[in-house]
Amino acid sequence: MAEEASEGSRIWRIVLDVLKPHDPSLPEFAEKLGAMEGVEGVDVALLEIDKETETLKITVDGELDYSKIRSKIEEWGGVVHSVDEVVVGQKSIR
Template identity: 50%
Template structure:
Protein backbone atom coordinates (compact mmCIF):
# COMPACT_ATOMS: atom_id res chain seq x y z
CA UNK A 1 0.00 0.00 0.00
CA UNK A 2 1.31 3.47 -0.83
CA UNK A 3 0.93 6.64 1.18
CA UNK A 4 2.78 7.86 4.25
CA UNK A 5 4.63 4.98 5.93
CA UNK A 6 6.60 6.85 8.63
CA UNK A 7 6.32 10.27 10.18
CA UNK A 8 8.58 11.80 12.84
CA UNK A 9 7.15 14.66 14.89
CA UNK A 10 8.61 17.09 17.42
CA UNK A 11 5.88 17.67 20.00
CA UNK A 12 5.47 19.85 23.08
CA UNK A 13 3.12 18.22 25.59
CA UNK A 14 2.09 18.64 29.22
CA UNK A 15 3.42 16.07 31.73
CA UNK A 16 -0.02 14.46 31.76
CA UNK A 17 -1.02 12.32 30.01
CA UNK A 18 2.09 10.16 30.25
CA UNK A 19 3.91 9.16 27.07
CA UNK A 20 2.69 5.59 27.57
CA UNK A 21 -0.91 6.80 27.34
CA UNK A 22 -0.12 8.90 24.27
CA UNK A 23 1.52 5.93 22.55
CA UNK A 24 -1.43 3.65 23.26
CA UNK A 25 -3.92 6.26 22.04
CA UNK A 26 -1.97 6.72 18.79
CA UNK A 27 -1.74 2.97 18.20
CA UNK A 28 -5.52 2.75 18.43
CA UNK A 29 -5.66 4.24 14.90
CA UNK A 30 -6.23 1.50 12.34
CA UNK A 31 -3.27 2.13 10.02
CA UNK A 32 -0.59 2.50 12.71
CA UNK A 33 1.77 -0.46 13.21
CA UNK A 34 4.00 1.09 15.87
CA UNK A 35 4.83 4.23 17.84
CA UNK A 36 8.08 5.28 19.54
CA UNK A 37 8.09 8.27 21.88
CA UNK A 38 11.31 9.68 23.32
CA UNK A 39 11.43 12.50 25.86
CA UNK A 40 14.37 14.78 25.11
CA UNK A 41 13.62 17.79 27.32
CA UNK A 42 11.59 18.35 30.48
CA UNK A 43 10.74 21.59 32.21
CA UNK A 44 8.40 22.54 35.04
CA UNK A 45 5.12 22.06 33.14
CA UNK A 46 5.91 20.47 29.77
CA UNK A 47 7.93 17.84 27.92
CA UNK A 48 9.44 17.96 24.45
CA UNK A 49 9.09 14.57 22.80
CA UNK A 50 10.10 12.99 19.52
CA UNK A 51 7.31 10.77 18.18
CA UNK A 52 8.02 8.25 15.43
CA UNK A 53 4.98 6.58 13.88
CA UNK A 54 5.05 3.77 11.32
CA UNK A 55 2.22 2.15 9.43
CA UNK A 56 0.50 2.15 6.06
CA UNK A 57 -1.24 5.13 4.52
CA UNK A 58 -0.94 7.18 7.73
CA UNK A 59 -3.49 9.98 8.08
CA UNK A 60 -1.67 13.05 9.41
CA UNK A 61 -4.92 14.84 10.27
CA UNK A 62 -6.06 11.93 12.48
CA UNK A 63 -2.66 11.81 14.18
CA UNK A 64 -2.67 15.56 14.77
CA UNK A 65 -6.20 15.40 16.18
CA UNK A 66 -5.20 12.79 18.78
CA UNK A 67 -2.06 14.70 19.77
CA UNK A 68 -4.01 17.93 20.21
CA UNK A 69 -6.78 16.15 22.15
CA UNK A 70 -4.07 15.08 24.62
CA UNK A 71 -2.84 18.67 25.02
CA UNK A 72 0.11 18.35 22.65
CA UNK A 73 1.31 20.79 20.01
CA UNK A 74 3.26 19.72 16.94
CA UNK A 75 6.34 21.93 16.63
CA UNK A 76 7.60 20.36 13.43
CA UNK A 77 7.41 17.42 11.08
CA UNK A 78 11.01 16.19 11.08
CA UNK A 79 10.75 13.24 8.69
CA UNK A 80 8.21 11.75 6.30
CA UNK A 81 8.61 8.46 4.45
CA UNK A 82 6.15 7.56 1.71
CA UNK A 83 5.88 4.98 -1.04
CA UNK A 84 6.01 1.22 -1.45
CA UNK A 85 8.89 0.72 0.98
CA UNK A 86 10.74 2.54 3.74
CA UNK A 87 14.12 3.86 2.68
CA UNK A 88 16.44 4.42 5.62
CA UNK A 89 18.48 7.60 5.62
CA UNK A 90 22.09 7.12 4.51
CA UNK A 91 24.95 9.30 5.74
CA UNK A 92 26.78 11.14 2.99
CA UNK A 93 29.83 13.44 3.00
CA UNK A 94 27.46 16.42 3.27
CA UNK A 95 26.31 15.11 6.69
CA UNK A 96 29.73 15.59 8.32
CA UNK A 97 28.78 18.93 9.86
Protein backbone atom coordinates (compact mmCIF):
# COMPACT_ATOMS: atom_id res chain seq x y z
CA MET A 1 0.00 0.00 0.00
CA ALA A 2 1.41 3.42 -0.96
CA GLU A 3 2.19 5.91 1.76
CA GLU A 4 0.05 9.03 1.81
CA ALA A 5 1.69 12.41 1.21
CA SER A 6 2.44 14.43 4.30
CA GLU A 7 0.22 17.41 5.03
CA GLY A 8 3.00 19.91 4.22
CA SER A 9 3.83 18.31 0.88
CA ARG A 10 2.18 19.79 -2.21
CA ILE A 11 2.31 19.24 -5.95
CA TRP A 12 3.65 22.52 -7.37
CA ARG A 13 4.14 21.54 -11.00
CA ILE A 14 2.95 18.72 -13.19
CA VAL A 15 3.78 18.05 -16.84
CA LEU A 16 1.35 15.86 -18.75
CA ASP A 17 1.22 14.24 -22.18
CA VAL A 18 -2.44 14.51 -23.23
CA LEU A 19 -4.44 13.38 -26.25
CA LYS A 20 -7.63 15.39 -26.84
CA PRO A 21 -10.19 15.93 -29.60
CA HIS A 22 -10.05 19.22 -31.57
CA ASP A 23 -12.98 20.52 -29.52
CA PRO A 24 -12.51 22.32 -27.17
CA SER A 25 -10.02 24.51 -29.02
CA LEU A 26 -6.50 24.86 -27.63
CA PRO A 27 -7.10 28.37 -26.17
CA GLU A 28 -10.40 27.29 -24.60
CA PHE A 29 -8.80 24.14 -23.17
CA ALA A 30 -5.93 26.17 -21.65
CA GLU A 31 -8.35 28.74 -20.20
CA LYS A 32 -10.43 25.98 -18.58
CA LEU A 33 -7.32 24.49 -16.97
CA GLY A 34 -6.17 27.93 -15.86
CA ALA A 35 -9.52 28.61 -14.18
CA MET A 36 -9.27 25.53 -11.94
CA GLU A 37 -8.88 26.03 -8.20
CA GLY A 38 -5.22 26.16 -7.15
CA VAL A 39 -3.88 26.63 -10.68
CA GLU A 40 -1.54 29.62 -11.01
CA GLY A 41 -0.32 29.06 -14.56
CA VAL A 42 -0.74 26.80 -17.57
CA ASP A 43 1.48 26.22 -20.60
CA VAL A 44 -0.04 24.11 -23.38
CA ALA A 45 2.12 23.14 -26.36
CA LEU A 46 0.76 21.35 -29.43
CA LEU A 47 3.05 18.43 -30.26
CA GLU A 48 1.07 16.68 -32.99
CA ILE A 49 -2.23 17.05 -34.80
CA ASP A 50 -4.18 14.59 -36.91
CA LYS A 51 -7.65 14.34 -38.42
CA GLU A 52 -9.49 13.91 -35.11
CA THR A 53 -7.07 14.57 -32.23
CA GLU A 54 -4.29 16.75 -30.85
CA THR A 55 -1.35 15.61 -28.74
CA LEU A 56 -0.38 18.19 -26.12
CA LYS A 57 2.37 18.78 -23.59
CA ILE A 58 0.71 20.53 -20.66
CA THR A 59 2.61 22.17 -17.79
CA VAL A 60 0.49 23.27 -14.83
CA ASP A 61 1.84 25.29 -11.87
CA GLY A 62 0.18 26.09 -8.54
CA GLU A 63 -1.12 24.16 -5.56
CA LEU A 64 -2.37 21.22 -7.55
CA ASP A 65 -4.65 18.21 -7.17
CA TYR A 66 -3.66 15.77 -9.92
CA SER A 67 -6.82 13.67 -9.65
CA LYS A 68 -9.03 16.74 -10.19
CA ILE A 69 -6.93 17.90 -13.15
CA ARG A 70 -7.06 14.43 -14.73
CA SER A 71 -10.83 14.19 -14.15
CA LYS A 72 -11.44 17.55 -15.83
CA ILE A 73 -9.25 16.63 -18.81
CA GLU A 74 -11.27 13.42 -19.19
CA GLU A 75 -14.54 15.37 -18.81
CA TRP A 76 -13.43 17.56 -21.74
CA GLY A 77 -12.78 14.46 -23.88
CA GLY A 78 -9.03 14.12 -23.29
CA VAL A 79 -6.85 11.27 -22.07
CA VAL A 80 -3.68 11.60 -19.98
CA HIS A 81 -1.11 9.40 -21.73
CA SER A 82 1.64 10.01 -19.20
CA VAL A 83 2.81 12.15 -16.30
CA ASP A 84 6.21 13.36 -17.50
CA GLU A 85 7.32 15.53 -14.56
CA VAL A 86 6.13 16.30 -11.03
CA VAL A 87 7.51 18.85 -8.55
CA VAL A 88 6.42 18.17 -4.96
CA GLY A 89 7.36 19.64 -1.60
CA GLN A 90 6.56 22.16 1.06
CA LYS A 91 7.62 24.96 -1.27
CA SER A 92 8.14 25.42 -4.97
CA ILE A 93 11.64 25.01 -6.45
CA ARG A 94 10.91 27.39 -9.32
